[in-house]
Amino acid sequence: MIEFRYDTQLLIEGTNLDEDAINEYFTNNFKGDCLLAVGDDELIKIHFHTNEPWKVLEYCASLGEIYDIVVEDMDRQSRGLKG
Template sequence: MIDYRFDTQLLIEGENLSEDQIVAYITENIKGDCLLAVGDEELIKIHFHTNEPWQLLEYAASIGDIHDIVVENMVRQANNQKG
């Protein structure tokens, strides 16, 4: 069973980005699992499973320029459909 439907991945470009602050915000404010936030002060890659990918995108856009956005529906993928 998949609790969080959308595999959401993106890059955030900005200045003074902090992996720790990003992880803390997402953990406290957006329901999901499998969170990864890796990078440096100028570029962070995010990977997160959630049912509300728009919340993650909205937050990320508030702290930097977002691009290379991928949102895949893992329920469809599990059913051998296009995700």
């Protein structure tokens, strides 16, 4: 069984984005793994495995415009189903 079910990926477009602050917020506030939050002060790419992707989306939307959102169910994928 997969501990963190949903592979959550998105882009955040905004101003004064801080990848270190975003990484710290994820680490302190969300349960999950495989965090990737990289970019610059105008565009950040997020990749994160979690059981609560809606919380990730809500937080990221508070930072700027979010788009290219992908939430895949890795449990379904591991069973050979469409994720």
